[in-house]
Every structure is written in C-alpha cells, then in structure tokens.
Amino acid sequence: MQAINKILLDINPDSEQQPALNKALFFANKQPIIIKLLSCVYYPSVAASRLLAPHQLEKTKKVILKFHQGQLIKLVKKNPIINVTYETQVIWHSPIYLGILQVVETFKPDLLIKATHQHKTIIRRFFTPTDWYLLKACPIPVLLVKEQVWTKDSSVVAAIDPELNLSKESELDINVLKTAVTVSSHLKTPLHAVHCFDPNYWDILFEALGKTGMWGDVFPSEQNSPENESMLLEKLRYQHNVNFAQTCSEYVPNSENQHIVSGDIEHILPETLTRLHAGILVLGTHRTGLLGSTAQRLVETVECDLLAVKPRDFEAPFH
Numbered sequence: 001m002q003a004i005n006k007i008l009l010d011i012n013p014d015s016e017q018q019p020a021l022n023k024a025l026f027f028a029n030k031q032p033i034i035i036k037l038l039s040c041v042y043y044p045s046v047a048a049s050r051l052l053a054p055h056q057l058e059k060t061k062k063v064i065l066k067f068h069q070g071q072l073i074k075l076v077k078k079n080p081i082i083n084v085t086y087e088t089q090v091i092w093h094s095p096i097y098l099g100i101l102q103v104v105e106t107f108k109p110d111l112l113i114k115a116t117h118q119h120k121t122i123i124r125r126f127f128t129p130t131d132w133y134l135l136k137a138c139p140i141p142v143l144l145v146k147e148q149v150w151t152k153d154s155s156v157v158a159a160i161d162p163e164l165n166l167s168k169e170s171e172l173d174i175n176v177l178k179t180a181v182t183v184s185s186h187l188k189t190p191l192h193a194v195h196c197f198d199p200n201y202w203d204i205l206f207e208a209l210g211k212t213g214m215w216g217d218v219f220p221s222e223q224n225s226p227e228n229e230s231m232l233l234e235k236l237r238y239q240h241n242v243n244f245a246q247t248c249s250e251y252v253p254n255s256e257n258q259h260i261v262s263g264d265i266e267h268i269l270p271e272t273l274t275r276l277h278a279g280i281l282v283l284g285t286h287r288t289g290l291l292g293s294t295a296q297r298l299v300e301t302v303e304c305d306l307l308a309v310k311p312r313d314f315e316a317p318f319h
Contacts, residue, residue, distance in 0.1 A: 001110060001141060001179045001309075004186050006034045008109040010100055013039055013071030019145045020115040021075060023305070026150060027111075027186045028083040036087040036107055037075060039068045040099040065090045097133035101316070104140060113143045127300060135285055135308050137316045141179055143280070145305040154279030155190040156180050157304075158252070159269070161284075162195065162243040172284040172311040177251035179309045180282040192276050193252040195244045196265040197237055237262075270302050278304040285310060 004027050009020045024035050046052070046060055072088040093099025104112060114134065116127060127144075134142050158180035160173040177193065184191035241260055248258045259276070261268045273281060285308045 001182045004110045006109040008036050008112045010114040011037045019147045020113045032083045034085045037072045039090045040096050042094040097130045116144045142308045150279045153277045156184040156280045157192045157278040159283040162247045176284050176309050192257045193248045194259045197262045280305045282307040
C-alpha cells in the first residue's frame with residue numbers, strides 16, 4: 001500500500017455509533033480522499049417468505065434498499081468534510097461477505113473499514129462470520145475497528161515474524177511494514193514494529209525433537225545437541241534480533257521503535273500494545289486466515305483496532 005485515496009466502509013446505517021466512518025475521516029487530514037459507504041443487506045425472512053409472489057418480493061426488496069440508501073445519505077449530510085468525496089451504495093446479497101467482496105472488486109479501494117462489536121458482559125470483541133471471511137478473503141487491507149477513540153498519543157504497531165517461512169516467501173512482513181508506514185503517515189502518528197519471541201515454543205520443540213530422535217535433522221551442527229539447549233536458545237534469540245532489525249531497517253529505522261519482547265504472546269503482546277498506546281495493530285494474514293490459532297484469539301482480546309494485510313500474489317479462497 002503506497003497511499004490511501006479510496007476507502008470502502010461497510011456500514012450498518014441503523015447503528016447509533018459509526019466508528020468505521022469516524023475513523024475513516026481521519027485519513028482525510030492529509031489529502032483529498034473518496035469514501036464509499038456500503039450497506040450490504042439481506043433479510044432471510046423476506047427472501048424465503050412464501051407469502052410474497054415474485055413481483056411482490058422484488059418490490060419489497062426495492063423498498064428496503066431505498067430505506068437503507070436514505071439512511072446512508074443522512075450519514076453523509078451529518079459529516080461534511082472538505083477533503084472527502086462521498087459515494088453511497090446499497091446492495092441485496094447473500095452471503096454478505098461476497099457482496100462486499102464484489103464491491104471491492106469493482107470500486108477498487110485502497111482500504112476496507114468495518115466496525116466490530118464489543119461483547120456486553122466480557123472484555124472481548126465479537127467477530128461475526130462476515131468479519132472472519134473478510135480477513136481470509138479480502139485482497140486489500142481490512143481495518144476492523146471498535147468504538148475506542150484514536151488520540152494524539154495513539155500509535156500504529158506492526159507485528160512481524162521474520163523467522164516465519166511464509167513471511168519470507170510472500171514478503172508478508174514487508175507488506176505489513178509498508179502498510180503500517182502508509183497508515184502512520186496518513187494519521188500522523190508514531191510507528192512501532194514488534195516481534196514476540198516465545199521461549200516456551202522452542203522448549204516444546206526441543207523436547208519433541210529429542211524424544212523422536214530428529215534433533216540432528218533440524219539442528220545438524222555438532223554444537224547444537226540436546227545437551228546444549230540453553231546455548232542454542234540464546235543463538236536463536238540472537239538470530240531473531242538480527243533478522244528483525246534487518247527487516248525493520250528500511251521502514252522503522254529508529255531502533256527505539258523496534259521492540260522484541262520475550263514471553264507468552266497471548267500475554268506479552270497485549271501488554272506491549274498498551275505500553276505503546278497502540279491505536280492500530282497491523283499484522284499479516286493468508287488464505288487460511290490469521291497466522292495461527294494464537295493470533296485468532298489475540299485479535300478478539302486486544303484493545304486496539306486491527307489492520308489485516310495479505311501477502312504478495314494473494315489469491316482469494318472464495319469465488
């Protein structure tokens with residue numbers, strides 16, 4: 001992502017709060033942009049009704065679409081911004097995510113923004129099936145936001161894993177960093193890069209290799225024996241530091257903004273994001289979803305917004 005000139009918003013016009021629209025307007029403080037408000041609707045009770053003849057069904061759908069179009073126009077009139085050119089579109093489609101992806105293909109936005117919802121009784125954001133499908137299938141960056149307000153202290157944090165083979169082959173980490181740089185520039189916020197080194201992961205791997213007799217296949221060096229686990233762990237940690245710094249050097253050159261944290265990712269990453277006043281966490285996804293089940297649990301619990309980026313040559317798994 002080199003620039004953000006066109007933004008597509010998935011809007012529920014019936015909601016009192018519109019965090020997706022509110023945050024999209026932040027991107028207009030640097031240059032003029034086009035924002036399209038999209039309402040993709042489908043009422044199964046209407047579509048499956050046996051009481052409506054085909055022509056009555058079509059008429060009912062038109063009434064519903066017209067109502068939603070009116071709601072979008074009201075939102076536009078409530079938010080006049082000099083640098084923003086608004087467009088609106090209402091479509092009837094099922095499943096919802098495919099309707100959104102069709103508009104992505106025709107409108108060709110640089111960014112898709114969609115609101116998520118906070119669970120009323122637990123500290124957890126609620127992801128709908130549509131959210132997860134968009135994370136997996138949308139070819140452009142997807143920003144999932146909640147009602148938390150961005151402030152002057154908010155930062156953009158890029159989470160990368162330079163040791164992951166998938167990241168190397170697809171340049172996923174580079175895409176994450178480039179996107180983070182673009183977003184940080186538009187929002188005029190600090191930019192950080194973070195990588196979590198989890199010793200527990202390596203301890204489990206070492207134990208498994210030792211029990212299966214495959215240690216020499218993975219660590220062929222004579223010095224890398226099971227008896228030297230602690231030394232090998234330090235070598236791996238050092239290599240992570242070197243690779244991380246090299247990957248970040250062009251995009252986050254200030255070493256003070258490069259953070260390698262050690263510990264259980266489910267605990268250390270949320271703590272780090274809070275310490276860095278993260279407004280947006282940028283991380284990579286691929287055609288099977290987020291990078292692992294741990295990441296899927298994380299994105300539902302972190303307090304900041306989530307910006308999901310696809311690898312190079314991404315092909316959507318849904319057609």
